[in-house]
Amino acid sequence: MATLGELERSIMELLWATDASLSAYDLQEELADRKLASTTILTVLSRLENKGFVKRSRDARPHQYRAAASREEHMADLMHEVLGGASDRTAVLERFVGQVSPEEAETLRRLLGS
């Protein structure tokens, strides 16, 4: 039994993998091995829409869904926050190390004799 979070991830992976828009029934078919009810998929899609990860087009019936941004764009955002581009990154993160330039790190690595 997959959690709701895992299901969100599976659905996003499917939407990221295609340029086209998908309906809940398309997604249900793709995830057929999990035997999900279409209402479950619609619930997850609406959660993803509320979080801004998915855009819904209401012109067509059934409604069509697509990813709001690519996986790479989201990953870039995330790494931007983690690696310190964002001005207030300590607000969310406690990282393992502070940043050093490759040259500084090389010096330290040499000092450690590795």
Added chain:
Amino acid sequence: MIAPLALAALAVLLAWPVPLLLARASWPARSPAAALVLWQAIAIAGGLSMIGALLTFGLAPFGPDPFTATVNLLMGEVTRIESWNALALAAGALLTGHLLLNLVLTVARSERQRRRHEQLVRLLSSPLESGARLLDSPAPVAYCLPGALSSITVVSAGLVALLSDEEMEAVIEHEKAHVTQRHDVVLVLFRAWYASLPWFPIAFRAQREVGMLVEMLADDTARRAVPDGVLARAIVLVGAGQDRPAAEPGAAEWGGEASVTELGARLSRLDATPLPRPLEALVVAVAVALLAVPTVLLFAPAALALL
């Protein structure tokens, strides 16, 4: 008139010379826990004495102690208020409101950012057996995302490729320490302090020092699980693998010389002996005294009057 003057003197000491001395001292690296207690005492006692000085000065003419004076003021027993006293009372009230409002805003902003980040992480990472989450990114990073109910430790694929199992354990133990010791709570207090008083020369420095001390505390936890040499290698390897992004707003504050100092300090302290127990106890005693002095100055006269 002794209380307002004493409180004002304490406020000045705690706003500038004392935190400056502490930021320059070398012993905190040998006892980060005690130093962290002292930093918190300085911040809280500093705010308390600043507000206390203004309020006790403003209330002085209306009664023998702040409590009686407040009652007299509220009951309408006071017919005439000097402008100096009114000004001090208004400033005290404003400062209190300002500090509290900034604390609330800082906590709310952190929480909003954290939730957004968590949503992204949950979509972009897969769970590992250890409970941590694996982020599919070549950059070697590890961090914890603290939360009120549940915290997440995130490691990247780049980090897993770079580190040996033992070094990885050091990193995970380090991040777990941040979570279990609730370092996020301490850090948010100091961020709020900095947000309230950004013109204070010491506020930024204090925030940075405290950030460094929690890293050292987390390192000490990791050292219980792995040998020092393994931790040192992990620190250096993760530092070496990070490509610094091009100069961006905010990057200058945190990167640059501070980062090398931080890395160097975390490495060199591994050879230093910890502060002896009696000295550690002395630091904690000083912290308690710092909190007691403004508290006594503010409330003792009223307590005596009530008895």
